[in-house]
Amino acid sequence: MSVESRFEEIGILKEIAELLNEGTDTKDVLAGVLNRLLQVTGLQTGWIFLIDESGAFQLAADEALPPALASENKWRMCQGTCWCVNKYNNHQLNKASNIMECKRIEEVIEEKAGETCGLTHHATVPLRAGKERFGILNIGSPNKTHFEKNELALLEAVAYQIGTALKRIKLTQREQETALVAERNRLARDLHDSVNQLLFSLSLTARAGMEMTKNDEIKQTFSYMQDLSQEALGEMRALIWQLRPLGLENGLVSALRSYADMLGLSIETKVTGAANIPGKVEEALWRIGQEALGNCKKHSQATEAFLFFHTSKDGVTMTIKDKGCGFHYEEHLDIPSLGLKNMNSRTAALNGIFQLKSKPGSGTEIQIHIPF
Numbered sequence: 001m002s003v004e005s006r007f008e009e010i011g012i013l014k015e016i017a018e019l020l021n022e023g024t025d026t027k028d029v030l031a032g033v034l035n036r037l038l039q040v041t042g043l044q045t046g047w048i049f050l051i052d053e054s055g056a057f058q059l060a061a062d063e064a065l066p067p068a069l070a071s072e073n074k075w076r077m078c079q080g081t082c083w084c085v086n087k088y089n090n091h092q093l094n095k096a097s098n099i100m101e102c103k104r105i106e107e108v109i110e111e112k113a114g115e116t117c118g119l120t121h122h123a124t125v126p127l128r129a130g131k132e133r134f135g136i137l138n139i140g141s142p143n144k145t146h147f148e149k150n151e152l153a154l155l156e157a158v159a160y161q162i163g164t165a166l167k168r169i170k171l172t173q174r175e176q177e178t179a180l181v182a183e184r185n186r187l188a189r190d191l192h193d194s195v196n197q198l199l200f201s202l203s204l205t206a207r208a209g210m211e212m213t214k215n216d217e218i219k220q221t222f223s224y225m226q227d228l229s230q231e232a233l234g235e236m237r238a239l240i241w242q243l244r245p246l247g248l249e250n251g252l253v254s255a256l257r258s259y260a261d262m263l264g265l266s267i268e269t270k271v272t273g274a275a276n277i278p279g280k281v282e283e284a285l286w287r288i289g290q291e292a293l294g295n296c297k298k299h300s301q302a303t304e305a306f307l308f309f310h311t312s313k314d315g316v317t318m319t320i321k322d323k324g325c326g327f328h329y330e331e332h333l334d335i336p337s338l339g340l341k342n343m344n345s346r347t348a349a350l351n352g353i354f355q356l357k358s359k360p361g362s363g364t365e366i367q368i369h370i371p372f
Contacts, residue, residue, distance in 0.1 A: 013040060016158060020165035024172060026050075029165060030061035034137075037158055038063055041151065043141040045119055047077065048127070048162075050135040054371055055089040056351065057135065068114030069104060076104050084124040088136050096125040096152035096159070102140070118142030123152060125159040129167035137162065177280070188243035196236050203229040237262060238294075252282055253309050256289045263297045266304045273311040281370050284346045285318055291339045292320040292366055300324025300364060315352075315372055321365035329358045343368070 016036045023029035034046050047062040059077045062070075069076050082103040087093040102122050108114055122140030126133060137159045147155075203226055210222035253271055260267035277285075289307075296305045302324030310317045335341045340356060343366065347354040352370035 013158075016040075017161065020161050023165065024169060026166065026169055027060055029169070030162070031063075033158070033162060034061045034063045037139070037155075041139065041154065043139050043144070045122075045141060046137070046139045048135060048137050049085060050127075051085065051088060051133070052351070054351075055085075057085050060135070066105075066115060066117040066119050068108040068116050071114055076108070080104070084122075084136055084138060087124075088126060088133075093124060093126050093136065096123060096147075096156040098147050098152070099124050099138075102138075121145045123147045123155055125152075125155045127159050127163040127166065129160075129163040132163075132167060134163055134166045184243045188240045191236065191240055191243070196233070196240070199229050199233045199236060203233065252277070252285055252289070253307065255286060256293065256307060259290060260293050260305060260307075263293060264303075265293060265297055267293075267307055268304070269307045269309070271309045275311040275313055275316070277311060277316055278372050281316060281350060281372055284350055284352075284370065285316065285368065288343045288346055288366075288368055289318065289320060291343055295339060295364070296320075296322045296324065300326075302363070315370055317367065317369045319365065319367045321363060323363040326358045326360050326362045326364050328360055329356060331356075340366075 016033050019029060019032045019036070023032070030048050034048060038044065038046055045064045045066065047065065048060045049057040050060045051057045059074060062074065062077065065074065065077070084093065084099055087097075099122055101120055105116055105120055108116055119140050119142050121144060122138045125137045125139075127135045127137060137155065139155060206222045206226035206229060210219050210226065213219055213222070253269055257267055257269060293305060296302060300322045302322040305320060305322050308317075308319040335344055335356065344354040347368050347370065350370045352368055355367040356365075357367075358364040
């Protein structure tokens with residue numbers, strides 16, 4: 001390697017280090033690093049799978065995939081199984097490794113499903129930071145069936161940098177979530193101490209004015225003011241609850257029970273299992289529970305709701321149902337309201353399953369299962 005080439009390689013490695021040190025968006029960082037890594041190695045194709053604790057993978061970045069793998073929105077890369085992911089999940093992949101052949105490419109060739117551009121093999125490197133694992137980096141090139149030790153060593157060094165950056169991004173996101181919770185709590189306190197108290201004072205003033213006057217028209221005006229202030233107080237209490245649920249420190253079920261009481265709903269609860277729920281999951285279930293109980297109050301014409309909560313080491317299942325008026329819904333139909341769509345979106349964001357059942361006259365039931 002010439003001196004100029006060596007300097008170019010060092011420059012690209014420096015770019016990779018800077019990108020990993022400064023980036024905050026996972027997919028942008030991984031795409032940029034993969035592009036630079038292929039430049040420095042002279043290889044042509046690469047992709048990165050992020051793999052969660054349950055073993056589920058997602059294609060997070062790719063570069064120059066052959067047409068057979070890139071076609072139809074890269075569906076072959078986004079589903080199915082492959083040897084490298086299986087080895088990773090079985091804890092058999094602890095360092096940079098030569099993979100004999102790519103299973104996805106093999107299937108394409110067998111099915112004659114498209115052009116592979118000579119790509120048959122790839123190296124696989126786990127992405128780690130200490131004992132924490134994040135996924136795998138795959139690198140290949142047409143007609144290349146073996147990777148030398150120095151090539152694997154370079155890939156392993158970059159993969160370790162990627163793992164460290166992913167850990168940093170994860171910690172940064174956690175700090176941002178903590179700061180968001182703190183800001184919500186501050187705003188809830190401010191609303192309670194200022195706007196809430198002003199509305200309460202307005203209600204008392206309107207009541208006093210109504211008792212002091214003998215003029216029927218003025219009495220009616222004060223009565224209307226009192227009704228409006230009471231309604232605004234109710235809306236404000238609900239908003240404060242959404243920002244900072246009183247009782248969540250005592251558990252999610254306790255908080256939802258208190259929220260139902262605040263809405264004027266009688267709620268029956270049943271809890272089974274025991275496990276620590278991750279904060280992100282608890283937050284999502286709290287928001288979903290709020291929406292579901294709010295729907296019971298506003299739309300079901302029922303005064304009772306039922307909450308069933310089951311936790312295990314693998315995940316949590318929450319069911320909320322009522323015996324209200326219900327509505328027509330079938331699974332193949334689009335979810336009918338924005339609130340229900342939000343519940344579904346929150347569940348899907350955590351790789352969960354959202355189920356909705358409702359019939360006119362038979363009430364409504366939602367069930368959420370979120371793995372962890």
